[in-house]
Amino acid sequence: MDSSPPAAQSINQREINWDKLDKTKFYVVGAGLFTGVTVALYPISVIKTRMQVASRDTMEKNAFSVARGLLRTDGVRGLYRGFGTVITGAIPGRIIFLTSLETTKVAAFRMIEPFNFSEPTQAAIANGFAGMSSSLLSQAVFVPLDVVSQKLMVQGYSGYARYNGGLDVARKVLKSDGIRGLYRGFGLSIVTYTPSSAVWWASYGSSQRYIWRLLGYGTDNEERVPSPWTIVLVQATGGFVAGAVASCITTPLDTIKTRLQVMGHEKRETARQVVKKLIVEDGWKGLYRGLGPRFVSMSAWGTSMILAYEYLKRLCAKDEGV
Template identity: 85%
Template sequence: MNASSPSGAQSFGQTEINWDKLDKTRYYVVGAGLFTGVTVALYPISVIKTRLQVASKDVVEKNALSVIKGILRTDDIPGLYRGFGTVITGAIPARIIFLTSLETTKVAAFKMIEQFNFSEPTQAAIANGIAGMTSSLLSQAVFVPLDVVSQKLMVQGYSGYTKYNGGLDVARKVLKSDGIRGLYRGFGLSVMTKCPSSAVWWASYGSSQRFIWRLLGYDSGQKENVPSQSTIVLVQASGGIVAGAVASCITTPLDTIKTRLQVMENGKRETARQVIKSLIVEDGWKCLYRGLGPRFVSMSAWGTSMILAYEYLKRLCVRD
């Protein structure tokens, strides 16, 4: 089912699963389990991406494969899940905030722009973009401290970074050294990265789906020509890949700077400008795109898996 907008659902003669049609209790309970499973499967990609972004110039591991080999050599499989406990603990409330605001904002945005008579892909891009940015902004209060703690765990002992005894040890040392603001290091950049990234991702996802449907011969007037379930899933997956490609290319430099700030040793006081200068001195402007490959894979894999799980979740939780 194309659950991105009311108009998209009507194109196939199906009922849109809007926020008011969902069983909220089942939505949150089943969603927590479903997204936890996806996180388990894809978490190692985030670890690899983070390692590449913080690697110093003299580190031998210059690509994803060498990072994987290095982690497996020193820590075996558990090394690919450093910081996982912290992430999964905080991910559930963060996801609840994100998905609730996403659905409610999307409905409001569609109503707001109906009067402008935009084309269906444009409506989808605007409404999904507004919803993605708003939900990302609201969830950053939970996501940023998780990022700071989990990323310090991901790089501990790597290229000279401090070792910790779990997430609580990280939080304790950060609070002792920098206070509460230490847990929100890079918050501004995180908002500047995640909010536009979320807006671009959801806008690209919504509009690319409609473009693909048109290429396949479906339009808003074909209510009798209903696509098969496999076709719907394939189109949603393709939309997720396109969205991941667009968002990763646009926001990787900001993500690299944010990651460098967040994994900085406790007590250090570097600004984003100083981080940019040191990155450029290290390896030129291309240094800002370190980890682009894993980030593209990460955003595409996470985005596609999450959106397919999300659309499936909505179908499971629709009220009779």
């Protein structure tokens, strides 16, 4: 990811690359920052998941009715079902993702430099490739977390089983399906999240540069230095655009993946059967169940995450590298 606008050298904005970061501080502070963002946005994931798995009989009109139902039956705790499992595994998953992202991005920029693409195109290619490869590696950690947390999110809802915590879910899945059960939907997760991550990071890198150009940086006014608030605003806008684009493109695959992961052993269906059932119940729009919460989640997460991440990189930059 890129914290510098076009013509970075001329406006004294320098890229904080992997070699300029204090790694220990980066991981420790980063774990705290991203835990905070996850706490704030986790309820949206619960609501989205419930909307995606609802049967025709239990389907609720909108996200607000799902939230009201959860609060009525379980209180605020209901909005955080499965959170303990997610937060426990998210830290190693994030470390894998961020390490791969930063190292791959630098290598990708160097590889495409001889082709003399425009800056937005370079950013889209390098960031997109880094996001794709990072997602591919981190899915080994995130898919089992998804399987366990999503079963907890929907327990007791629309006929789904109840569990006594994440360990109980893992034990029962292993008993019925073996290790393969914890990786149910792994192929679809790769197909969903790898392109989604590529689209997200490519959109962020390129949109940021387009915004800088629209603001007049890197054109005829190369001596102007953007204020810190301008930089934050551009980064936040880039994060929002990236989340919006990625959510619209990948929601159908996410809906199918979620349904496959939460179904019990006795209800096992193929991806094709899930698609047919969704279309029968709700037409083609059934594939976009939970789009509203997912759009909000990915856009809000994108904005929050990118601001936290850019701040983290500035905070963890080595003195000699800034």
